[in-house]
Amino acid sequence: MDIQYPLELIGTFVFAISGALAVQDREHDLFGAGFTGFITAIGGGSLRDILLGSYPLVWVGDIWFLYAIFAGIIVTFMFHKPLAKLRKTMFLFDTVGIGFFTILGVEKALSLGVRVEIAAIMGMFSAVMGGVIRDTLTNEIPILFRKEVYASACLTGAIVYLTLNYLTVDRDINMLVSIGIIIAIRVIAVKFKLSLPRLD
Secondary structure: OOOHHHHHHHHHHHHHHHHHHOOOOOOOOHHHHHHHHHHHHHHHHHHHHHHHOOOOOHHHHOHHHHHHHHHHHHHHHHOHHHHHHOHHHHHHHHHHHHHHHHHHHHHHHHHOOOOHHHHHHHHHHHHHHHHHHHHHHOOOOOHHHOOOOOHHHHHHHHHHHHHHHHOOOOHHHHHHHHHHHHHHHHHHHHHOOOOOOOOO
């Protein structure tokens, strides 16, 4: 059984929660928080598909992605207080989410026949651009521009996936290894407060 599709839906659900929670301390109504959750969930994949000329966009062509987003927004409003206390858990979900979306984005790009260099960038875009749009909408410094290791972890995982794919490593094993590397880099970087060199 191919687990890719349910993983995409779960990732979309989690990103919708992440986006809706981002405005919990601000004076946003249901629509405002829902819109932020929606943009967070579909932003990266939509930008990837637009740049690759792939239509319809993934959430336009499959109604279950909209259902996953709506479910995430509803869950946030019903359980926003306990969810807010689970920030470490949400960080882990977000980290797992960017791992899956990076690799799924790489695969989508490869399926459209682009060069591997472009596929790696598209994988990174799939994972991080929803969060960038979320931070911009909520007047936060986009996570891409903070000291945290975020996009570079995704890019590293994408390169590992492409390398193992070139070496004809089994797809499922390749996905698990590459996603695991993204998660490990992100968790270790946050735990030990690691960051890339600054441009002074």
